[in-house]
Amino acid sequence: xxxxxxxSILTDLPSGKEFRQAKxxxxxxxxxxxxxxxxxxxxxxFVRAGARNERDPQSGLSxxxxxxxxxxxxxxxxxDVNRELDELxxxxxxxxxxxxxxxxxxxxxxxxxxxxxxxxxxxxxTLDAQEFETERQVILEEIAKYEDQPPFGGFERAxxxxxxxxxxxxxxxxxxxxxxxxxxxQMRDYFYQRYRGENIVVAASGNVDFDGLVxxxxxxxxxxxxxxxxxxxxxxxxxxxxDGVELTPTVDSPDANQTYWIGIGDGPSAADPDRHxxxxxxxxxxxEGSSRLFWELIDTGRAEVATCWPQEFSxxxxxxxxxxxxxxxxxxxxxxxxTLSDQLVQAAPNEKELQQAINKNTASYIMHSERPGNRLFGxxxxxxxxxxxxxxxxxxSGMRGVTTDAIARVAKKYLAATPSAVQxxx
Amino acid sequence: MLLLxxxxxxxxxxxxxxxxxxLGKTTHMTTxxxxxxxxxxxxxxxxxxxxxVIVQPMPWLRSAAFTLSFPxxxxxxxxxxxxxxxxxxxxxxxxxxxxxxxxxxAAQDNLGLDRNSGVxxxxxxxxxxxxAESFDQALGVYADILRRPHLPADQLDxxxxxxxxxxxxxxxxxxxxxxxRIRQMRYGDRLGRGPQGTMESLQTIxxxxxxxxxxxxxxANGAVLTVAGNVQPKQIIxxxxxxxGDWKSGDKAVQYExxxxxxxxxxxxxxxxxxxxxxxxxxPYGHERYFKMRAGIGILxxxxxxxxxxxxxxxxxxxxxxxxxxHSLPNAATVFGYAGTTPERAQETLDVTLHEVKHLxxxxxxxxxxxxKVRIESxxxxxxxxxxxxxxxxxxxxxxxxxxxxxxxxxxxIEAITLKDVQEYWTENPPQDFHVVTLGPQPLTVNL
Numbered sequence: 001x002x003x004x005x006x007x008s009i010l011t012d013l014p015s016g017k018e019f020r021q022a023k024x025x026x027x028x029x030x031x032x033x034x035x036x037x038x039x040x041x042x043x044x045x046f047v048r049a050g051a052r053n054e055r056d057p058q059s060g061l062s063x064x065x066x067x068x069x070x071x072x073x074x075x076x077x078x079x080d081v082n083r084e085l086d087e088l089x090x091x092x093x094x095x096x097x098x099x100x101x102x103x104x105x106x107x108x109x110x111x112x113x114x115x116x117x118x119x120x121x122x123x124x125x126t127l128d129a130q131e132f133e134t135e136r137q138v139i140l141e142e143i144a145k146y147e148d149q150p151p152f153g154g155f156e157r158a159x160x161x162x163x164x165x166x167x168x169x170x171x172x173x174x175x176x177x178x179x180x181x182x183x184x185x186q187m188r189d190y191f192y193q194r195y196r197g198e199n200i201v202v203a204a205s206g207n208v209d210f211d212g213l214v215x216x217x218x219x220x221x222x223x224x225x226x227x228x229x230x231x232x233x234x235x236x237x238x239x240x241x242x243d244g245v246e247l248t249p250t251v252d253s254p255d256a257n258q259t260y261w262i263g264i265g266d267g268p269s270a271a272d273p274d275r276h277x278x279x280x281x282x283x284x285x286x287x288e289g290s291s292r293l294f295w296e297l298i299d300t301g302r303a304e305v306a307t308c309w310p311q312e313f314s315x316x317x318x319x320x321x322x323x324x325x326x327x328x329x330x331x332x333x334x335x336x337x338x339t340l341s342d343q344l345v346q347a348a349p350n351e352k353e354l355q356q357a358i359n360k361n362t363a364s365y366i367m368h369s370e371r372p373g374n375r376l377f378g379x380x381x382x383x384x385x386x387x388x389x390x391x392x393x394x395x396x397s398g399m400r401g402v403t404t405d406a407i408a409r410v411a412k413k414y415l416a417a418t419p420s421a422v423q424x425x426x
Numbered sequence: 427m428l429l430l431x432x433x434x435x436x437x438x439x440x441x442x443x444x445x446x447x448x449l450g451k452t453t454h455m456t457t458x459x460x461x462x463x464x465x466x467x468x469x470x471x472x473x474x475x476x477x478x479v480i481v482q483p484m485p486w487l488r489s490a491a492f493t494l495s496f497p498x499x500x501x502x503x504x505x506x507x508x509x510x511x512x513x514x515x516x517x518x519x520x521x522x523x524x525x526x527x528x529x530x531x532a533a534q535d536n537l538g539l540d541r542n543s544g545v546x547x548x549x550x551x552x553x554x555x556x557x558a559e560s561f562d563q564a565l566g567v568y569a570d571i572l573r574r575p576h577l578p579a580d581q582l583d584x585x586x587x588x589x590x591x592x593x594x595x596x597x598x599x600x601x602x603x604x605x606x607r608i609r610q611m612r613y614g615d616r617l618g619r620g621p622q623g624t625m626e627s628l629q630t631i632x633x634x635x636x637x638x639x640x641x642x643x644x645x646a647n648g649a650v651l652t653v654a655g656n657v658q659p660k661q662i663i664x665x666x667x668x669x670x671g672d673w674k675s676g677d678k679a680v681q682y683e684x685x686x687x688x689x690x691x692x693x694x695x696x697x698x699x700x701x702x703x704x705x706x707x708x709x710p711y712g713h714e715r716y717f718k719m720r721a722g723i724g725i726l727x728x729x730x731x732x733x734x735x736x737x738x739x740x741x742x743x744x745x746x747x748x749x750x751x752x753h754s755l756p757n758a759a760t761v762f763g764y765a766g767t768t769p770e771r772a773q774e775t776l777d778v779t780l781h782e783v784k785h786l787x788x789x790x791x792x793x794x795x796x797x798x799k800v801r802i803e804s805x806x807x808x809x810x811x812x813x814x815x816x817x818x819x820x821x822x823x824x825x826x827x828x829x830x831x832x833x834x835x836x837x838x839x840i841e842a843i844t845l846k847d848v849q850e851y852w853t854e855n856p857p858q859d860f861h862v863v864t865l866g867p868q869p870l871t872v873n874l
Contacts, residue, residue, distance in 0.1 A: 037486060039810050070730070078740065082730035086797045089804030092730075108804055137743035144768050145746050147698040150598045255695060257594040289541070290531040299527070301587020304595045324595060356535045363538025363557050367489045371811045425598065 019389050020210045024218050026225040027197030031204075031383045032213065033375055033391075038206035040090065042373045043115055043213075044104035045123055046201045046380035049194035051098045051170040055233040056242040057181070060174015061190050063096040064139055064182060069103060070094075071131040073121045078131060084118050091373065098159075098168050099313060100384060106373040109207040116213060120220040123195060132184045139179050146173070150324070151260035152253040154424035157246075158320075161420045162264040165245045166236055168313055175244025189230040197224055203380030206372025249422050256425035258304065259327045261334065263419035267310040267317030268410070271386060275317070276398040277406035278310040278414065283357040284349050284407070285340065285415075286321070290360070292340045297325075303333050310414070314385040319414045327426045341415045348408035362399050366392070468820070468830045469659035471666070475675040476647035479666045480820050480830050481659040484813055490655030491555035491813040493821040494568060497679030498550040498643035500619050507639075509589055509623020510631050511545045514639045515552075516585045517577050519543065523570030527581070530567070537564050540814075545621045547613075547755055548679075549825060550643075555814040558656035562665050569669035572644055579633045586628055593622040600695065600865045601766060604703035607691060608863045612705050612760050614685025645676040652820035652830075655813030684758035688859045692869035700772035700866030702765045704780065706857045708752060710759035711826040717839055718847040719855070723752055723761055724798035725848070726786055731797060733782050738765065744775045750783070754826055761857070769867050776870050780860070787852040795845050802840055806833060 021031040049062045072078040085092045085105070092105035092115075103122065107115050147153060156171050163169030174182075202217055204210070241247070268275045286293045286308035297306035303325035311318045325333050368374050369392050382390060471479040500511050521527040534541055537560040543552045552572065556564055596602050610618035622628075651670070653662050686707070709719055727734045727750040738748045750763035763783070767775040809815050823831045860874045 040804075040808050079731070079736065082736065082740065083793075083797070086729040086731040087800060089800040089802075090808070106808065108807055134741070134743040138739060138746055141699070141744075141746040141767060144698040145766050148600050148701070148766075150595070256598045258591075258598055290535055295528065298588070299584060301584045301589075301591060304591035325591065326594065356532055359538055360535040363560075364540055366557065367538075367540060367555055370487060370489060371808075373808075 017391065019391065021383075021389070022214045024197065024214070024221065026221055028200050028202060028217065028221055028224070029383060030202045030214050030217055031379060031389065032208045032210045033205045033372075033379055033389075034208045034210055035205070035372065036207055038372045039108075040106050040372055041109045041112055041204060041206040041208045042104065042106040042376040043112075043119060043202070043204045044102055044376050044380045045119055046203060046384040047101045047103075047195060048099070048199040048384060049101045049190075050096060051172045052167045053194060054170060054190075056166070056236045057178070057233065058186065058190055059170060059178035059242055060139070060172070061182065061187060062101050062194070063172050063174065064135070064179065065187055065191060066094050066096045066101050066103075067135050067139065068127055068132065068187065069122050069125050071135065072126050072128060073124055074126065075121055081118070081122060084114075088115055088118070096172055098170070098172060100381065102377070102380065104376060106206075106376075109209075112209055112212065113216065116216045117220065120217060123221075124224075125191070127184055127188055127191065129184045132187065136179060136182065139173065140176060143173050143176060143179070150253075150256065150258070151262065151424040152251050152256070154251050154260050154262050154422050157249070157251055157424075158262045158264040158420065158422045160245060161247055161249060161422065162318060163316075165242050165247065166238075168316060170242075171245070175242070177244035178242070181243070192227050192230050193232065195224075196227060197221070201380055201384040203376055203383060205375040205379055249420070251422065251424035253425050258324050258425050259330050260424040261323040261330060262422045262424075263321035264422075265319045265414060265417055265419035267319035267414055268312065269315050269317045270312035270382075271314065272312075272317065274406065274410050274413075275310065275312055277402045277410045278317075278319075280354065280357050280361065280399070280402045281344065281407050281410050281415075282309045283361055284353060285344060287357070287360075290356075292343075293337065296336050296340060297323075297333055302329055302336075306333065306337065319419070321419060341411075344407070344411040345416050348404040348411075351404060354402065354404055354407060358400055358402065362396050365395065365399070468832060469663070470830060471663045473646065473667065473671055475671070475673055477649040477651065477670055477673065478824065479663055480650065480652045480824060481657065481662045482652075482654040482816055482820060482830075483657055483659060484655050484810065484816065487656045487811075487813055488558060489555055489813045490558040490561045490653065490657045491553065491817040492561075492565070492651060492653045493551055493553040493817045494572070494649065494651045495549045495551040495821050495825065496644070496646075496649035497548060498639070499546050499548040500621055501547050501616050501682050502639075502643055502679065503619070503623075505615060506627055507623075507631055507635055508619055508627040509621070510635055510639050511550060512589060512621045512623070513585055513628075513631055514636050514644075515543055515545050515550050516588060517582070517636050518571050518575035518640065518644070520578055520581050520585070521576035523574045525567070525570060527578075530571070533567055534564075537567070539564055547617055547619075551821070553814070553817065555655075555817075561653075561655075561657060561662070565665055565669050573670075573673055575640070577633070577637060577640065582633050582636065586631065589622055589628055590625065593625065593628070596620070596622065600697050600699075600701045601764065603693065604701045604863045604865045605762070605764065607693070608703040608705050608762065608861050611687050611689070611691065611861045611863065612684070612707075612762075613755070613758060614687070616682050617684050617755060617758065642676065643679070646670065646673040647675045647677070648679055649673075650821060650824045652817045652824065654816035654820065681756060684755070686859070686861075688861050688874070690862045690872040690874065693863070693865040694867065694869065695865055697866055698768065699766045700769045700775075700864055700870070702767070702772065702776050702779070702870075703762070703863045704764075704783075705760045705762045705861045706783075706859055708759050708761045708855075710754040710756065711752075711822075712754070715851055718843055718851040720752055721795060721798055721843050721848045722786055722852050723750060724801070725790065725794045726750055726783065727763070728798060728801060733786070734763075734779065737782055738775065738778050742774075742778065744771055744778065748775075748779060756826065772864070772866060773870050776862070776864070776872070783857050786857070787849055790845055790849055792845050795843070795848060799840060799843075803837075806837070
């Protein structure tokens with residue numbers, strides 16, 4: 001058996017990275033992890049605008065708005081935006097989650113000024129009414145696409161059941177009903193509410209000219225302070241269900257061959273010091289390729305997927321279990337998952353098993369961090385949600401510091417209860 | 427929830443066959459690294475048993491990665507044993523050398539290996555990225571897997587069940603079903619077959635079949651080990667010689683021809699979207715005009731200002747996903763495409779998409795070609811940040827070209843392409859012999 005020294009040598013290397021941060025007069029925060037040795041630079045606007053910030057009539061609006069940011073500004077048409085993003089090469093894209101919307105790009109360092117200009121300008125969209133109508137169709141297509149794709153909306157249903165149909169349980173894409181009813185005026189109001197300096201972090205990583213970045217963002221976003229502040233919508237009535245939402249624990253897809261089973265329970269938040277222990281617990285119990293569930297259910301061909309993981313949000317967390325198998329093996333597989341979970345509730349894993357998980361996860365994290373584009377997301381999200389910066393070594397120390405006692409404590413806390421379950425497919 | 431999801435279907439079914447486009451130029455680099463660091467020397471070493479070792483040092487990284495590939499792919503299977511290449515790939519990893527199945531995984535985890543393996547039409551491929559210090563030990567582990575596997579008979583049924591699970595699962599993805607079907611129509615049963623086989627063929631595979639496939643195809647002749655990352659070529663070659671220098675050498679793998687069957691096929695199913703796949707023949711990577719052809723497909727589909735994205739999605743709102751991309755086998759190649767849209771708009775989506783494909787050569791703009799070149803340049807420079815990506819590119823070059831390709835040479839090829847080249851290629855070789863597959867509530871009207 002190989003020793004464990006290989007990986008720790010690497011973590012002792014000086015990172016050569018420097019953290020910089022600035023706060024602009026309009027409240028916007030700018031942060032960067034600068035590494036002049038990088039071949040690229042990544043830039044992202046991290047906006048506190050996600051499904052949990054929406055009211056019922058706004059369901060899906062954060063995501064719809066994300067699409068509309070590519071549809072033109074006072075200085076650029078929609079075609080100009082797409083063309084310029086392509087002219088800068090690299091990778092650019094955007095995504096919306098329960099808690100934030102992120103616009104990002106990775107480009108060669110020589111294009112820094114141009115990408116800062118473009119992304120900053122995109123965040124002052126015209127929200128043209130005709131473009132809004134065309135894009136509504138694209139969103140409806142996106143919803144239809146996920147309806148056809150396993151697990152056929154099962155995860156969305158699990159969120160709704162566990163967190164309730166609002167807050168963290170609200171569907172990021174919205175529903176067919178909410179998207180069809182949406183108006184451009186609602187979108188403008190929501191935009192002004194959420195896209196304000198105090199809700200936004202600009203993050204950059206890699207070969208970044210930080211002073212240049214701050215100066216340019218400052219001058220381009222000064223006018224954001226003048227954005228009107230619309231009145232917030234009234235609270236939703238908790239006794240009603242939003243349009244298009246059901247809370248039944250089954251999702252029909254009669255043509256499917258496989259059964260898709262999703263369990264959801266509590267987990268640690270992204271602020272909880274136990275999150276590292278929870279990740280190692282997830283790795284020991286559910287990692288693909290080597291874990292207790294793998295050896296019991298995947299290696300034996302009893303299931304196609306049998307895994308679990310903690311999912312962290314800023315102030316709450318969830319513990320997911322995901323099983324895909326032949327319908328007739330569902331009951332026996334679920335029994336095995338229960339048994340394996342109970343074993344970890346009753347007895348901590350041994351030191352060797354924990355070290356294997358730590359070695360695998362730290363190596364993977366270090367390799368993942370080689371690309372500035374990958375560092376960007378942790379950097380921006382962490383600063384937006386928690387106002388703090390964690391360098392590579394801090395995260396690695398967090399992982400290495402996990403003990404078998406901590407695993408036992410976390411297992412008792414999160415694995416003992418029976419999770420809520422959703423079943424999709426056959 | 428990406429606004430612009432990379433085409434997942436194409437990634438899975440086409441790009442998995444090794445990435446075939448990875449080029450650009452480095453002359454505009456503005457990082458403080460010296461240009462000599464960017465274009466590090468590729469070292470090639472041929473072993474006496476027919477295995478080739480290709481090493482690209484990337485001393486600025488902490489990681490190293492390798493890909494070890496050889497011609498034990500799907501095309502070597504007989505139809506009644508379809509799936510045996512994958513089954514063998516699974517079985518060799520169930521214990522090898524002094525390692526039990528579980529010890530093997532523990533050793534790999536402790537070395538920090540991010541590992542992968544998979545069977546493609548022509549080759550089987552094993553690879554891993556890791557902290558550079560782990561490299562020598564890791565290669566030793568893989569020498570055990572490929573040369574000294576236990577092939578435990580009592581685990582054959584487990585491996586078989588595993589593959590049946592996968593087979594059932596891919597049937598649940600309509601977008602995968604149309605891409606599987608179109609590959610089959612385009613390349614025929616042997617070259618168009620998926621890695622999982624069929625329920626019937628999987629049932630018949632025996633322990634003797636696996637052993638025979640292993641003994642015939644797991645050998646050094648035609649194999650290539652590509653390594654990239656923070657490594658010393660001399661050291662790598664010495665390790666490779668020690669671990670694989672006396673690996674047995676067998677016959678060269680047989681090459682097969684595609685058996686194309688153009689036309690339209692529809693699968694009727696109650697789905698939310700109609701899933702449309704299309705394809706037409708093109709020239710393979712390695713052909714002297716390949717990049718002139720590829721530039722045209724870049725203009726058609728690479729990026730947010732590409733014609734398909736702009737004209738099918740952005741201007742008309744017809745779909746969320748639409749894309750096209752090139753796929754190469756050694757002696758056949760195809761432009762494959764996909765679009766997913768709700769049934770009432772499927773006919774228009776198909777018509778508009780095929781119209782754009784057929785009219786690619788109309789009104790070509792210099793700016794379209796320029797954008798494509800920048801995109802490629804950036805991709806190549808950024809490849810310097812990933813040892814895994816570089817190792818995989820070296821392997822794809824080897825199998826399609828028979829040699830590694832220096833970044834600089836590739837960059838010059840791309841830089842030299844003119845709009846006239848692209849125009850000439852596509853005027854002389856207009857898209858034809860289309861294959862189309864749709865899956866949805868009703869068939870569409872297809873005028874090919």
